[in-house]
Amino acid sequence: MKLCRAEYKTIVKFTEQLRPTRQCMKMLKDKFPNHSQSTLLSIFSLEYQKRMKRSLVKHHTPDVIEDYYQRYRGEAAKRPADPVMLELANEVDLSPSLLARLLLERFLEEQEGAVSSKQVLNSMLREPSLIPDLQLARHVDQCTINDCCYGPLVDCIKHAIGQEHEELLRERLRERRLSFLDENQLRAKGYDKTPDIILEVPIAVEGHIVHWIESKASFGDEHSHRTYLNEQFWSYWNRFGPGMVIYWYGFLAELDCQRDRGILLKDCFPSDIVTLCYSMGSC
């Protein structure tokens, strides 16, 4: 779904007040019933991540962390049955998963007397039952489960969605009998940058030559598109020539401005594909 800037702005504006909880997601869906859920979620997720990045500095100073930790400890002692960590996260507008991470790190530091390794931290977040403090484990679990933007579960979901759409893309290509090399094959050949798909024989989509296809199971907003352009798309262009990006969850329409240069944006697998004619009459 291509969104014009005004539409996009309205959605973004609305997301500003939301927290990454299932309740808020429901509000978002109810507010924009005409947009696909995935698109809305993706936009929210991107916006929320931006918000978190902006405020990261604010939350990450030792004083602030200490304050959060003490508040959490205090509250948890007072109301052991309540979701105090989640409440704290919503109160300070920090992602519950991120807050859980901060507090867990702080807790382990206190317990072990040293900073824990990232690995240990990650495994505990992934499996709160490993956390020695039962109450803390429950609160951490609550935070990661109730965060739809961050956390190991979300990472896994994102990964799965990405993979599924890549497979969807491959499936479409196979249906069209378009021969291609996928990322793994390319990597095996030693390519330094690997789009999801390289077509062995280029195609034309809406009059544009396409050598490679990248699948993005997210909404293409300005920020992420710019990042992708710099880190991926231009690199592909530099190596393989013009190509196509599919933002399965839609994109901001005005971003599709590099078509002439060789980067075409689509929100679905294109239907009008022109292929090279091998012999007379076969096309």
Added chain:
Amino acid sequence: MAALLESLLKREVELYRALAWLRGQTECTGNDQDLLLKVRKQEFVPFLLNFLRDQSSRTLSHGATTPAKTPSSIRSSGRHRLADFMISPPESQPSPTTQQHRGRRRSGPHGPTSASRQAGARSGHLDEGGRWDGAGRKGRGGGRISEPVSPPTQVELNFNSLEDFPPVGCWFNHLPPPSATKPSRRINPTPVSAERPNSKPKSCFTSTPLSQPCSPPSIPEVLGGSPAGSSLCLQQERELLKKERYMEDIYSRFSSLSSEPQLIAPCPDPSKVTHAQELNLLAEVYCACISENLVPCVFLELFFVLQLLTTRSTSPTEDWLTVFSWLCPFTDLLEKAYLRDVHSCVYFAVRVLENQFALLSHLDRCTLRLLVENERVGTFSPALRDRLVQAQDTSTAKVLPFQPSTDNRANFSSDKAFHIFKKQRDIFYELLREWEDCHKEPGWEFEAALGHRVRAMVSQLTVAGNHCHFARLFQKQLVQMCKGPRAPGSPGDAPDADLLGVVGADGLGRLQRLQERLSQPQAPSGPCPPPSFPGPQEFFKDFLQTASCCQLNQHLKDGLCQQLLQLNEVSILGTEATSAVGAEEAGGDMDQQRFSSVLLVARLLAKFLGFISFMPYQTSEAPSKEIQEAAIALRSKSAPVLDVCAVLRSCVRRRRTVLTVPWLVEFLSMLDHTGPSLPCYRTALCLLLQLYRQLRLGKGGEQFYMNHLLLMAVLGWLFQVKHTALMWLEEQQLSTSGLNHSLPSPNSQLLYTCCPYLGEFRKLLAAFVSGSASKAGGLIRKITPTSAELPGPSTTRSQQKLHQAFFHNQPPSLRRTVEFVAERVGSNCVKHIKATLVSELVRGGENALRDGLASEGACAAKLNDSLCAQLCDAGMQALERATRFCGENAPRAVSVLLPEETSHAVLTTAESITTRLATEKACNWLSSNITTLIKREWKSSFERITRSVPCPDAGSACPPDCTHKAPLASDVIIEIKVQEVLSIATGPRSEEEVFTAQHICSILNKVAQTLSCRKVQSLLSLAEQMLLRCTVLLACKLVSGDLPLVSPAEIVRSLLDEFVLLWAHTPSGPIPFHILLSEATITRRHYLLLVKLLIEKHLLKEEEIGSQWAKMSELSWPVVMVSYIHTVNQTSIVFTPCSGLHQDIGETISFLPVLL
């Protein structure tokens, strides 16, 4: 020619026949046979072009010049100017006698110009293109002359003559401004040359006295008795001139009459087009000429067509025409004014543009946009406009494709270097894109805009030691973007040119020049411009200057030098004089293309090699004599980057000057002030000078004319631009003459590409009437030609190996075929071995490894070593297999590629040589590399297996009735986790958030479906794990009572059964039951029930519970609880002795690493 065109217009000759004839499909039969056989294409085409220019000359009055129709130069009898030669083609050097000089240009926008144009046409000098000459000679112009065509005359250049041989630069600089120059009307006293008998005289240019009425001539009359005779004398010539002047007067008078309405902007109207049919026909024929590249320069014609399209003149009034036709009754078809008004001109132009869409679509976007925005295009052909709109979108990709063979990790010293280079490549292209976008903007400066980033990138090169890689990229990209014009899909092109190149704006240089010409057709830069870096070359030059990185420069020098010398040696000739021509005829054209492409690339490389080599010494001012002498003493001690003298002598000896000299000139044109005084360059320059002096156009026969022309042009230019530095040049003795040629002659396209400044001569001639130039004086340098000895080269060929002898008497194509096939088959053989033997071995090794790892006490490292050794031993059969492969494939390929008539013996020999060569190549490579290859492949397999990456196809089959429509893993996880169940179970939740058994069952059902469809899931072990994990978590919540259910008491048991059923049927992967056994859940009441179910289904072993128990002991879980579990275990299920558990702690820890 005229007859042909007339016949075409009369429909006596079918259009399609003429088109076929133009396209070289000459099977002429029938009525038109005679005509099409008689007329030569190279005469017809210029005739047609001139005809079109004549036709439009009156309408095309707004442009300062019509490019193809500038007046011809004036030549004095027997004495030629350098410029004259430079724009004359080899095969039809105009006879000096044909060079009438009626051509004279006036600056007036209307009549006079056209008259002179017309006249210029007749003089048979198609100036701008330069390729076709003598059109007028055989055209209508001198129809009365019945003398046979005079052969190209040998002319002596008088180099001492200031008038004939002025230094090129002087003309332009020393001339008074055009307005101040009253062109002197010098008359060539030579008689007008002969005319082909069947061409038509043009009525207004016959020698018939003006007082007599012009009788409309017809073809028989011309054939029978034209008034022209061999006794044509100067008197007649003068009459011609008078007549022309008279015509000019008429034109000017009438154009001044009709000048007022011209102020109104003309608005062409398709409905007002007269002679549409004829225009269509003309357009078709004209387009055929363009498509077949029969015209001097395709872009020139395009320029002309665009002029027609954009003409601003209004149509002459009817009155005017009436009067005009009364004065000079044009009654025959060719005299009709087809392009007399703006409507027709635009109509014709649009027809041509439609036809030449492919050409148009390769223009830059700016031009295309201008065309799209041109309302005339839209009015006359909306379809064309639409296509142009589409064409604007075509991509401009012209990047070098990533080539694993040179670009992958194996080519780098370290991972770091590889990754840094990855970034560098991206930065380089980013800079290139930015340059393309911005460099034309006013005020944009390379240094200011990109300097910082260039240097940052280059300093990274130094860090990573990637100079050689970047230099290679840089050099290849340079060649790709700047190699200049080449025929699309030319066979001599680099083999790695893939679709990227075809898609991209190829021949950028050509377009660049066109763009320049379109934007500033009248801005002369002088006939001897200093060396420049046009188009994208500028980017590369600026990049190097800005980067100023000595390592990069050194690597580039190495690379450039290597490729340059390689190109210099490259074999260009497919056909050698000895071989039978028949089968090889097609080779000629290919050779020519190949030659062009080699020459242009070599020139480019040489220029950059020179640029880099002399960059350290460049100064804006010439250093003083003392400094210069010190510099000479200093610099002559170190070896020059290129042994120019050796290259030069070698090329002379091998008769390849036409290839080598032009690139040497490019190299030397980059010399700094002191450079020419260094002994090595000094000698080379002296040699070149001598070569230059030996050059005589026409000497050595027609076939070398273009070779000489090219050499003369480039050398003349070099000596001019390096003029101040070369004052001292003395002659050197060149052992043999360089004026024989074993290479194809350059065509004029190549000539003009190599010498764009030749175009300046024409501009000059258009702006000034020559003759006055020499009076302005200013001769600086005289060169006395010495007569050249042209001793025939003695070709003594030494007897070498037997197979070389075999090739000796065979057509060269045989050798090329054999070598090519051997090379390819050999290379394919290696790939074949890799794909078959190596992968078979590695697969076998993988199985052995899996088996080995499964057995007791396996040690991966030991297994690895022994298996690898086994594989390498087995790899030795590669040689045998390779021999078999080559023996099977090489003969087949050779026999397909050799002509049918190849004798059996030759074929067999060729086959066996090919087989031998291919086998040698393959076996050589394999014997030294097979072990490495196997080891490498094995290493990655080994790593994959030991890292227990699940084999993608192991046990991943969908159930037989699977429709692959199972819900996506991500959707199901979202449903379980974020949106609903787990999140609610974990809380916080509201009172209404309660589940029914059906709800949970439906989720479990979805999970089961998703897990059973292996199509996507096999790729998603992570998601699958997460899904299973979520079910276990859900079960935990159920067991612990956290899951809000409608009526928990009744359904928990049945739900637990559902869970266990799902897990029991899960096709793959370990289920993370350890979560279940963690402390958070273990206290709950349904726990034991669940554990019991799991053990019954053999989903959980007692050991695992035991290990949990052990772990809990470690964590000092309350002993009471532990003993409670222990007791339960003991009584209700299979019991594991308590004492054993303690001993097993170590083992169990390693068994469940996730927990620790």
